[in-house]
Amino acid sequence: MTRSPLALAALSLAIATPSNATSPPKWTLGDQAQKALEEDKTAWDFLEGITTEVGPRMAGTEAEARGRSWAVQWLTRNGFANVIEEPYDMQTWVRGEEKAEVTVPYAQPMRITALGTSASTGPDGIEAEVVYFPTYAHLQAAEPGSLNGKIAFISHDMRPTQDGSGYGFAGPARWTGAGLAASKGAIATVIRSIGTENHRTPHTGGTTFPEGVAATPAGALSNPDADNLERIFARQPRSVRMKLVLTPRDLGTTKSGNVTGEIVGRDPSLPPVLLACHLDSWDLGTGAIDDGAGCAIIAAAAKQVAAHGKPLRTIRVLFAGAEETGLWGSKAYAAAHKDEPFLLGIESDFGADRIWRIDSNFTKTDADLYAQLSAAVAPFGVAPSMQQAGGGADLNVVREQKGALVDLQQDGTRYFDLHHTPDDTLDKVDPVQLRQNVAVWTAVVGTLANRANGIKLAE
Amino acid sequence: MTRSPLALAALSLAIATPSNATSPPKWTLGDQAQKALEEDKTAWDFLEGITTEVGPRMAGTEAEARGRSWAVQWLTRNGFANVIEEPYDMQTWVRGEEKAEVTVPYAQPMRITALGTSASTGPDGIEAEVVYFPTYAHLQAAEPGSLNGKIAFISHDMRPTQDGSGYGFAGPARWTGAGLAASKGAIATVIRSIGTENHRTPHTGGTTFPEGVAATPAGALSNPDADNLERIFARQPRSVRMKLVLTPRDLGTTKSGNVTGEIVGRDPSLPPVLLACHLDSWDLGTGAIDDGAGCAIIAAAAKQVAAHGKPLRTIRVLFAGAEETGLWGSKAYAAAHKDEPFLLGIESDFGADRIWRIDSNFTKTDADLYAQLSAAVAPFGVAPSMQQAGGGADLNVVREQKGALVDLQQDGTRYFDLHHTPDDTLDKVDPVQLRQNVAVWTAVVGTLANRANGIKLAE
Numbered sequence: 076m077t078r079s080p081l082a083l084a085a086l087s088l089a090i091a092t093p094s095n096a097t098s099p100p101k102w103t104l105g106d107q108a109q110k111a112l113e114e115d116k117t118a119w120d121f122l123e124g125i126t127t128e129v130g131p132r133m134a135g136t137e138a139e140a141r142g143r144s145w146a147v148q149w150l151t152r153n154g155f156a157n158v159i160e161e162p163y164d165m166q167t168w169v170r171g172e173e174k175a176e177v178t179v180p181y182a183q184p185m186r187i188t189a190l191g192t193s194a195s196t197g198p199d200g201i202e203a204e205v206v207y208f209p210t211y212a213h214l215q216a217a218e219p220g221s222l223n224g225k226i227a228f229i230s231h232d233m234r235p236t237q238d239g240s241g242y243g244f245a246g247p248a249r250w251t252g253a254g255l256a257a258s259k260g261a262i263a264t265v266i267r268s269i270g271t272e273n274h275r276t277p278h279t280g281g282t283t284f285p286e287g288v289a290a291t292p293a294g295a296l297s298n299p300d301a302d303n304l305e306r307i308f309a310r311q312p313r314s315v316r317m318k319l320v321l322t323p324r325d326l327g328t329t330k331s332g333n334v335t336g337e338i339v340g341r342d343p344s345l346p347p348v349l350l351a352c353h354l355d356s357w358d359l360g361t362g363a364i365d366d367g368a369g370c371a372i373i374a375a376a377a378k379q380v381a382a383h384g385k386p387l388r389t390i391r392v393l394f395a396g397a398e399e400t401g402l403w404g405s406k407a408y409a410a411a412h413k414d415e416p417f418l419l420g421i422e423s424d425f426g427a428d429r430i431w432r433i434d435s436n437f438t439k440t441d442a443d444l445y446a447q448l449s450a451a452v453a454p455f456g457v458a459p460s461m462q463q464a465g466g467g468a469d470l471n472v473v474r475e476q477k478g479a480l481v482d483l484q485q486d487g488t489r490y491f492d493l494h495h496t497p498d499d500t501l502d503k504v505d506p507v508q509l510r511q512n513v514a515v516w517t518a519v520v521g522t523l524a525n526r527a528n529g530i531k532l533a534e
Numbered sequence: 535m536t537r538s539p540l541a542l543a544a545l546s547l548a549i550a551t552p553s554n555a556t557s558p559p560k561w562t563l564g565d566q567a568q569k570a571l572e573e574d575k576t577a578w579d580f581l582e583g584i585t586t587e588v589g590p591r592m593a594g595t596e597a598e599a600r601g602r603s604w605a606v607q608w609l610t611r612n613g614f615a616n617v618i619e620e621p622y623d624m625q626t627w628v629r630g631e632e633k634a635e636v637t638v639p640y641a642q643p644m645r646i647t648a649l650g651t652s653a654s655t656g657p658d659g660i661e662a663e664v665v666y667f668p669t670y671a672h673l674q675a676a677e678p679g680s681l682n683g684k685i686a687f688i689s690h691d692m693r694p695t696q697d698g699s700g701y702g703f704a705g706p707a708r709w710t711g712a713g714l715a716a717s718k719g720a721i722a723t724v725i726r727s728i729g730t731e732n733h734r735t736p737h738t739g740g741t742t743f744p745e746g747v748a749a750t751p752a753g754a755l756s757n758p759d760a761d762n763l764e765r766i767f768a769r770q771p772r773s774v775r776m777k778l779v780l781t782p783r784d785l786g787t788t789k790s791g792n793v794t795g796e797i798v799g800r801d802p803s804l805p806p807v808l809l810a811c812h813l814d815s816w817d818l819g820t821g822a823i824d825d826g827a828g829c830a831i832i833a834a835a836a837k838q839v840a841a842h843g844k845p846l847r848t849i850r851v852l853f854a855g856a857e858e859t860g861l862w863g864s865k866a867y868a869a870a871h872k873d874e875p876f877l878l879g880i881e882s883d884f885g886a887d888r889i890w891r892i893d894s895n896f897t898k899t900d901a902d903l904y905a906q907l908s909a910a911v912a913p914f915g916v917a918p919s920m921q922q923a924g925g926g927a928d929l930n931v932v933r934e935q936k937g938a939l940v941d942l943q944q945d946g947t948r949y950f951d952l953h954h955t956p957d958d959t960l961d962k963v964d965p966v967q968l969r970q971n972v973a974v975w976t977a978v979v980g981t982l983a984n985r986a987n988g989i990k991l992a993e
Contacts, residue, residue, distance in 0.1 A: 127765040130642030183589030274733050275956035299959040306586040497734035500758040
């Protein structure tokens with residue numbers, strides 16, 4: 076791309092002020108965002124730091140606690156005020172040994188990882204007949220009791236989508252598949268990974284069992300293993316058996332916490348702008364794209380806005396804890412801050428690839444503000460939309476207050492290649508796209524933090 | 535590509551025989567190879583079958599034995615004659631548990647896999663200071679005794695090359711790095727994977743210790759882990775410690791074997807053409823590209839040549855055993871068949887991507903034959919060269935006889951993304967490129983098997 080938005084912005088300012096052509100053009104928020112696009116080092120510093128110096132940050136564990144301490148130090152060192160931890164209790168699940176093998180008709184090992192809340196098979200494992208369900212709908216159609224004593228295999232396939240909607244289509248196989256199979260008698264469930272690549276790195280993630288249905292062992296096979304198991308079923312559909320050894324355990328109640336820090340505004344009495352991400356990660360990777368990048372982006376943007384000049388409103392960053400295993404941090408924050416007003420909430424939790432679309436929940440009701448935000452992000456290739464923003468997982472506090480939300484939609488085409496896998500590591504982050512995120516966030520957060528008025532959510 | 539070599543070949547035949555324009559053109563070997571390019575199903579049938587019905591085939595184990603039984607049945611079912619197993623004894627090493635973690639200064643787990651012949655750390659593992667060597671040359675320069683009680687980390691980086699030469703540059707870090715470090719006092723060695731991708735799937739492979747140097751634990755970190763460890767060293771160069779748990783074990787002497795089968799020629803008294811691959815694989819993947827594909831290609835080509843018409847000479851396929859852990863099958867075959875003459879040997883053992891170059895060891899001495907072979911493969915985009923063919927690992931028998939060799943060089947650009955990893959699975963094979971291999975092999979093997987004369991290797 077040879078256009079320089081910075082040069083164009085300077086030019087338009089020069090044209091707009093012909094009567095004062097000799098004085099230097101004002102350094103605008105747009106200029107600051109453009110500078111972030113070209114030069115921001117803060118986001119990378121955060122992301123390289125937390126993945127190198129902390130690594131995986133499993134919810135409720137001492138590794139997550141080390142992540143909080145690290146984040147407190149980093150925010151303080153980077154000029155944030157009022158940096159605090161807000162602790163809460165949670166129920167903590169941790170991974171154990173994990174092995175899978177086909178025993179009949181063709182003995183061979185498979186790569187598996189346990190799903191969050193999976194029960195243990197015990198160290199000796201379980202061995203049983205496997206029943207194949209090509210999709211979640213096939214499992215739904217199975218008769219009650221038809222899986223008694225058997226292992227369900229749900230091979231529901233996921234394809235990449237830019238807007239992440241493929242997760243909504245395939246996700247139920249992981250979110251509720253094991254519970255559904257257990258309710259029909261299954262003693263364990265293996266699913267095809269909810270992921271879009273073909274590496275032997277299965278995708279973990281949470282699963283839930285319905286009220287009254289005891290948790291069973293539940294794991295995800297990598298896509299190549301699921302392909303292989305499908306081929307085995309194609310050859311021998313009525314005699315496939317597997318052995319599973321999954322030994323996760325519940326640690327009971329442990330401590331977790333949220334971390335917040337602020338860029339204090341010129342009028343701290345005004346409701347702040349809330350920027351959210353989550354600091355915990357699954358244990359398999361180092362939590363680079365999920366969600367170290369989100370915290371890196373929001374913190375870097377807050378710092379870029381501050382560099383442009385002290386904003387009118389306070390900007391608060393919320394590094395939520397324990398998102399992955401049940402939104403524990405989001406819920407605790409919503410409960411603790413239910414009476415505190417916010418101007419608006421925005422979250423970054425979809426990797427580090429470029430932002431391509433801006434959604435809000437006031438696009439019609441406060442069209443002037445939406446137009447202003449859309450114009451601010453347009454130089455970075457971000458399109459407006461009529462989609463309703465829902466806010467990220469850690470914005471329960473704003474949702475429960477029925478507050479204003481913006482979603483800065485990131486390109487999710489390759490997100491589910493990495494999501495919840497060992498491959499969620501720093502090398503997967505493109506520094507150029509990471510800076511585009513910081514630039515877009517700078518433009519949006521700067522606009523909002525300097526807004527005197529509230530946001531109209533009803534016509 | 536819109537050119538149709540088949541149509542062109544038919545056209546040129548029609549032009550060449552104007553006096554007999556009404557009789558059908560002769561079905562040439564080139565036509566047969568073109569048909570293989572478009573339609574061959576045999577190679578995929580073999581490769582899908584062995585990866586699905588057998589899976590990993592670690593040298594010297596019962597899994598390799600199941601692979602041999604499977605191959606004997608497949609060859610017999612596919613019309614090969616004289617299908618036999620030739621057993622031999624070997625020393626067998628198998629993987630155990632494998633874990634690595636940085637303990638100081640930043641605790642975090644790392645992904646490791648043991649290298650073949652690695653010693654065991656014992657189940658409790660070892661923990662020690664790590665010394666960083668950016669390249670193999672840095673380790674070579676280390677003083678004797680300087681690694682006493684320490685773990686060596688060799689981070690020698692590998693880049694993709696089409697001709698595989700990157701393996702020659704980076705490979706010594708794996709082949710002899712642990713032995714060199716041990717000779718300078720190291721109690722263990724971890725290397726950056728000899729691989730060209732950035733997944734958390736470390737690359738295994740053999741390593742050797744010099745005479746008089748006891749084997750130590752030795753493993754490979756995935757590239758993202760090696761990157762992370764380098765970043766840790768950049769922050770805290772003098773205080774990095776790791777814990778390793780690697781519990782491989784020697785099984786002592788076990789049985790392995792080679793499998794051969796033949797397309798018997800019209801004159802079985804003539805020295806046969808020997809096509810080689812290896813049937814064993816590392817245990818981490820299912821041995822699709824290394825070297826299921828090679829066996830698939832040579833068997834399919836032999837069958838294509840037979841489909842064109844009974845060849846003059848016998849074609850023998852050698853599915854060698856136990857290549858990965860020390861060429862046990864190749865050595866046993868060379869010893870058992872040292873007095874049997876062969877016209878020539880060719881091996882396929884570099885994945886399943888397209889063949890781009892033909893090398894021989896008679897390019898100057900039997901230029902007519904080399905020209906004939908080059909012309910036969912040119913329609914498939916294969917270029918001639920002046921490189922000297924060395925033959926594959928399983929062709930010791932031909933090399934020791936100083937016999938004729940052809941190398942059909944495959945594109946290795948992505949081979950070391952997969953080589954010796956869990957990701958060596960069927961889904962990585964491109965069926966179109968696999969058929970190009972079969973087509974090229976059909977053209978070459980058909981030409982050689984129908985040659986009455988020997989091959990001139992000296993001027």
